[in-house]
Amino acid sequence: MAVAPAAGAGEPGSGSGETARHAAPRGAGCPSYELLSKYRGVLMGVQILLIMAFHYTEDLSNAADHFNGPAQVFYDYIGSSGVDMFLMISGLGLYYSWKRNPDAGAFYRKRLTRVLVPYVAVALVGWIWFDFVHSDAGVVRFLADIAFVTFFTDGVKWFWYIAVCLICYVLFPLVFAVVDGTRNVAAAWVRTLALCAAAVLVAVALYRFAPSFYDNVDLIVNRIPCFIFGALLGRLSHERRPLPMPVVAACLTAVAVMLYPMQLVDVPLVKVYLRAALNLLLCICGVVIMDVMARAGKPALAGLHDVVSKVLSWFGRYSLELYLLHVMIRKMLNLNDLPTTHPRYEAVVIIGAIALSIPLKRLCNLIQHRLLRGKRLLNAKEYRGTYAA
Numbered sequence: 001m002a003v004a005p006a007a008g009a010g011e012p013g014s015g016s017g018e019t020a021r022h023a024a025p026r027g028a029g030c031p032s033y034e035l036l037s038k039y040r041g042v043l044m045g046v047q048i049l050l051i052m053a054f055h056y057t058e059d060l061s062n063a064a065d066h067f068n069g070p071a072q073v074f075y076d077y078i079g080s081s082g083v084d085m086f087l088m089i090s091g092l093g094l095y096y097s098w099k100r101n102p103d104a105g106a107f108y109r110k111r112l113t114r115v116l117v118p119y120v121a122v123a124l125v126g127w128i129w130f131d132f133v134h135s136d137a138g139v140v141r142f143l144a145d146i147a148f149v150t151f152f153t154d155g156v157k158w159f160w161y162i163a164v165c166l167i168c169y170v171l172f173p174l175v176f177a178v179v180d181g182t183r184n185v186a187a188a189w190v191r192t193l194a195l196c197a198a199a200v201l202v203a204v205a206l207y208r209f210a211p212s213f214y215d216n217v218d219l220i221v222n223r224i225p226c227f228i229f230g231a232l233l234g235r236l237s238h239e240r241r242p243l244p245m246p247v248v249a250a251c252l253t254a255v256a257v258m259l260y261p262m263q264l265v266d267v268p269l270v271k272v273y274l275r276a277a278l279n280l281l282l283c284i285c286g287v288v289i290m291d292v293m294a295r296a297g298k299p300a301l302a303g304l305h306d307v308v309s310k311v312l313s314w315f316g317r318y319s320l321e322l323y324l325l326h327v328m329i330r331k332m333l334n335l336n337d338l339p340t341t342h343p344r345y346e347a348v349v350i351i352g353a354i355a356l357s358i359p360l361k362r363l364c365n366l367i368q369h370r371l372l373r374g375k376r377l378l379n380a381k382e383y384r385g386t387y388a389a
Contacts (some may be wrong), residue, residue, distance in 0.1 A: 037234075039309070088227070113368050118364045160219050195228050290309065321356075326349060333349060
């Protein structure tokens with residue numbers, strides 16, 4: 001599955017004077033795309049929980065006698081869309097970061113350090129165990145596995161989300177140029193959707209003309225459009241563009257109809273984007289509701305808002321560490337005949353990931369500070385949720 005880190009980004013709500021001049025002012029009671037930035041940590045917390053739930057339903061799907069009811073509904077209609085939403089949040093965050101400081105050197109030092117340090121810390125343990133203890137594959141295979149060579153050659157997809165994060169970082173200057181290359185927001189929509197369409201065509205071409213290679217890399221190529229669209233969300237958020245809630249409601253209805261009555265959830269690739277759209281639209285509704293609760297002036301609603309926000313933001317803050325530990329422990333148990341379809345072993349996966357994520361993050365923070373030599377490259381606020389790359 002997927003994930004990963006380091007959603008790059010700038011502080012929620014931060015903005016440059018240049019963009020502010022073109023911003024659409026937010027009227028009283030009118031929600032704006034800025035809510036996606038304001039509640040970025042909350043959204044990341046929701047997504048890591050959805051990803052962990054997806055992994056459980058994915059395991060159930062491989063044991064047909066255990067797979068039915070709510071778990072099957074979740075697997076069919078939500079699926080791995082938490083990954084797609086993470087990539088959108090990542091694109092949003094990277095837009096803020098690049099807009100604030102378009103220094104490519106600083107940008108890549110921060111992102112690569114924040115992604116690779118936790119990855120290496122966990123993947124060393126995982127791949128050493130797998131290649132030397134479990135399968136006795138040897139040093140060459142170990143190096144190919146940890147460097148993602150076998151992802152492209154053999155479709156080995158353990159920790160694959162880190163690979164997609166690295167590819168998205170490479171692509172981001174181009175994506176930013178497309179999204180931010182015009183002052184007209186309508187033109188930005190057209191340019192972004194055109195780039196998304198081009199990325200979809202690449203996926204379709206691989207599926208049609210190089211099916212074996214496509215099977216290896218589908219988890220990445222299918223999701224690049226989500227990352228690109230996330231950068232557009234970053235611009236809309238940065239400029240505080242208003243959220244057209246009637247349009248959101250209409251799109252939500254249309255997506256729901258396509259997923260269920262029309263059963264487009266059974267169409268390869270189409271289902272990826274429909275699930276991603278469903279997740280995004282529900283997230284927009286969620287952050288609007290959170291904003292209403294915060295501004296309602298009622299202590300009970302404000303208190304509920306604060307509790308929900310703090311809990312989900314905690315999961316968002318540790319999202320990268322939770323992802324890495326979750327997928328490592330899950331695979332180790334399943335390959336040792338301790339199936340995570342059993343609630344007891346699934347609890348081990350979840351509790352183990354949560355318990356180990358805290359010391360892992362502290363260790364990685366220390367290493368990252370040393371690698372970056374204590375420069376102002378590490379902003380404490382930017383560490384809120386590194387899963388989204």
